Amino acid sequence: MSTLNTSLPSILSSIKQEIDPEESQKFRDSIVSSIYSCAESIAGKVAHHEVMRRSEFDQKIDNIVTSRLLGIPIMLSLLGIILWLTITGANYPSQMLSYGLFWIEGQLTLLFMMISAPDWLHGILVLGMYRSLAWVISVMLPPMAIFFPLFTLLEDLGYLPRVAFNLDRFFKKACAHGKQALTMCMGFGCNAAGVISCRIIESPRERLIAILTNNFVPCNGRFPTLITLGMLFLGGSVAAGYNTLAATAAVVCLILLGIGITFLISWLLSKTVLKGMPSFFTLELPPYRKPQIGRILVRSILDRTIFVLMRAVVVAAPAGAITWLLANIYIGDLSIIAYLADWLDPFGHLLGMDGIILVAFLLGLPANEIVLPIMIMSYLSAGAMLEIDSLHTLRGLLVNNGWTWLTALSTMLFSLLHYPCGTTILTIYKETKSIKWTVFSVLMPLAVAVIVTLIVAQTAFLLNLV
Secondary structure (H helix, E strand, C coil), X not given: CHHHHHHHHHHHHHHHHHCCHHHHHHHHHHHHHHHHHHHHHHXXXXXXXXXXXXXXXHHHHXXXXXXXXXXXXXXXXXXXXXXXXXXXXXXXXXXXXXXXXXXXXXHHHHHHHHCCCCHHHHHHHHHHHHHHHHHHHHXXXXXXXXXXXXXXXXXXXXCHHHHHHHHHHHHHHCCCCCCHHHHHHHHHHCHHHHHHHHHHCCCHHHHHHHHHHXXXXXXXXXXXXXXXXXXXXXHHHCCCCXXXXXXXXXXXXXXXXXXXXXXXXXXXXXXXXXXXXXXCCCCCCCCCCCCCHHHHHHHHHHHHHHHHHHHHHHHHHHHHHHHHHHHHCEECCEEHHHXXXXXXXXXXXXXXXXXHHHHHHHHCCCCHHHHHXXXXXHHHCCCCCCCCCCHHHHHHHHHHCCCCHHHHHHHHHHHHHCCCCHHHHHHHHHHHCCHHHHHHHHHHHHHHHHHHHHHHHHHHHHCCCC
């Protein structure tokens, strides 16, 4: 008996080594299918119920929205509609909010003049901290106030589990968890919220993969940069009235690229530093239900929009102060920002950009919303973050500073793929409790962004496209 007990572990180990991983996965799927078939058979013998018309109706809808032919196109269409509504709907509220907040800035400036406050104090507090906060609030709040309710509406309707069902086979091929589709969708609103939502994944390995790759879908902090550049360099090339549609199409294409890179990096991680097979993902599709508008508004506005906005505000205020100091402290005839831009300029040109763009991304680490204002400030050699109201004026400024279609494309790609914002980095550390994985979450997407932009730029230069 003791001999049998001693040899049993070795026997099991040898059997495990002989089993092909793919065959093992098929075997596990077969077990799960058998369990559900047996349960269905038992339920059919002991329970009887009338088929509800609503269940038949739900099944008919599921046959369409979860089909291999129409499931993905319907999902992309809904995503495009949500983005289009967000882009068009947030435009005017954002302008009004910006006008009101910058009017308050004028009043604060008058107050500082009345009390004869020193210029440096006014610069740090008003032109630095307050203006940065005004930018973050005016840019982030309207899109989030539209995107999150629309996203929560789909969630309340019961559609998001169908999204997970449609994407499950892709994540399984990437050796990731099907629930990562849901966490990825949350990342469209805010990557920090997407990282927090990874808690729904039971497997620690697959949860970590979802956390590390959530950054590859653009949050609403990166949407303004993507949309603006799309409007300037793509929307400007189409007929009037189709600018928004063109910008939406450009953003959707970038989102698809981000999703594709999410699959690729998830697969690479699962084959290298986070080896393993995907765990079971048995998804029971809930019935469609009538959305509760009041509940949707409370969840989306209070629990998501305000929560994310407050976390962004906390990191944006110090960033604004630091940016003002770097723009107003001079070494000789150049500010510190100008020195940094000159130092990074050769590397920036290799990526199809310039040093100022890289400095803007570097200083925009706390909040992606301030990347474009920092860029404008640097090109104008101003001492504070500025806004140019006219897209035509902004395009002229960028073109006069050497921008081409390649510059815009490289900037959009780098904005899509680069490291997460300060809020998301802090959230990753809180979720992983690991400095190692937090640092990896910054360096890995940065490497991906550099590689992708380098390939695109050098290919364009090699083919003489610019």
